[in-house]
Amino acid sequence: MADIVLRDVEKFFGSVQVIRKVNLTIKDGEFVVLLGPSGCGKTTTLRAIAGLEDITSGEIVIDGKPVQNLHAADRDIAFVFQLYALYPHLSVFENIAFPLRATRQPRSAVERQVRQVAAALGIEHLLARKPGALSGGDMQRVAIGRALVRRPKAILMDEPIGALDAKLREDMRMELKRLHIENKSTSVYVTHDQVEAMALADRIVVMHDGVLQQVGTPSDVYAHPANLFVAQFIGSPVMNIAPAAVKTEGGRVRLALGGGAAAFEMPAELAPRLSATGAGGALSIGVRPEGVQLAREPATGTIDLEAHLIEPLGAYDIVDLKVGEGFLRARTPAGFVARPGDRVHARLDPAQTHFFDQRSGASLGIRLGA
């Protein structure tokens, strides 16, 4: 096991740049998830680490050794492909044994290691089968077995469970987490599913258009998104984002949304904190639906809004409140708002309100009342 360092890594396909100045340190034994929308360069980054793709410039260091000029075979890395890439003509046993055969170990040693890994994954009964006769989940276990058996310096996984159905995906997610806790293998995992990323990662790396947007623990990325992209990409249902204007009247600070249709009360400290950032430009705020707090009776600081749509999601409802031309989505206990058209009293939780520079999208780093 080892650490992986990317320094100023850049990659062009022809004239198209798909990775821009990526700097990232993955610590020994860490589980890092590369998260981002389709086409943002996650797979390319992973393949570059594995040596399946040359990089245009920069440095990749594995276990203290620059490897960007080494062949994939010489990097001692395992790769789990999205579609498993199990060899159809080999049995499950031979598939798992395949990386060991390259090292020309004695038969008995190969046999012992394959059985050990198969036992850990609960696939001993499948060893004689051909991959074609396996279910998706079992294929994935075999693919992971093939990656683990060699005890590589790191395991790279490219959406390994993306092709499974939802239920199985959840099971496999837990299994992957268990395996990582048992093996402590340095892991880099690519996904575009933020739930998967939150569940698995020690640290999440959010990517967009070949640029790292934010690197942090799942709770960090969730609670302190570095910019509008991360704010909207992480979390489900999606965070409310709206242009906002700050109004100060007689010591009371209000946040006007929807072109002034609703003005939410904010702690007085907001005004000085905002001017302290020196960001004079337009402001956007972000509030997750759970940060929009609803009450049936008016209370201090609440304003009166109309419920437009109600999405019952079982454990909770998502209520769309009409604010000017737009909507503010709130998360409420199931059945809290009886029917569309009802009026409710809403306030924004200042502690859960994020402030962004509208132009650059960067977070202003203001946390109120926390």
Next chain:
Amino acid sequence: MAAIRTPVQVALNRTAIAAVLVITLIFLAPIYWIASTAFKPRNLATTIPPTVIFEPELSPFAKLFTKRSQLREAPTPEEYAAAPWWERLVFDGGEKVVRSGRGEIQLSAYPNRFLNSLIVAITSTVLAVGMGTFTAYGFSRFKVKGEQDLLFFILSTRMLPPVVVAIPMFLMYRAVGLNDTHWGLILLYTAFNLSFSVWLMKGFIDEIPREYEEAALVDGYTRMEAFFKIVLPEAATGIAATAVFCFITAWNEYAFALIMTNRRAQTAPPFIPSQVGSGLPDWTVIAAGTFLFLLPVAIFTFLLRNHLLRGMSFGAIRK
């Protein structure tokens, strides 16, 4: 679970079976004709209407494998008793023709021509498919400058009907001493088949996901090892299909074999009709030679039938 079928479906099904039977009969008729003639007594081979029921004989094969030229009287009982079994077969067929000029029994040229056919067809098939597979792999997996143009060029070698260049080829072959040699024909058939083999194999290799090799590369294998351990087994179906096509082309080729060879390296296709000879042709011998000539392709195809029929998409990559 037995499906419940409507009368219409039953009728359609029966029509389809009848149609298949008719088509099969049409296609098998010439093959039956050759096979039955190969076992007919000579006097029944050309009757009108054709003789369908007869007592099969092996004398056409005995004549095919021996040299006969001298006509003589029917054998005496002592001669008959002293004759080896294959000669008796010929006597039994009512023939008086057995011995060559010097009175010895000799092996005919047929086994040699058959062997030539095997040598030339197998070697050229191995070469064409082998080189074709490597070339196709290169085109499929690497960025090749001018890939489209090169592939088109390779295909363009098939655009001229080969016979058009037969005479110039013959002159060139004679100049370099390749005429009537095995290597001459092998070279020719390999060149014929190569473009076909490259194109066909490229299609098959394109179908094999790159991830297979990439998995092997990451797992510590060189590209060469990955090619032999992963790509070749995965391409087995394609290789089998390509080999069958190349083998059939080389095995059946007539025109160039006729022009380029006459003795040492002559293959069976030009040899068999040359046995018609002068005087009354013995069609049973021709049929026997043709019948044996049909077998290798049938056997080869039969041996590879599983590879030919198995779909490409039995793999563990899900599309």
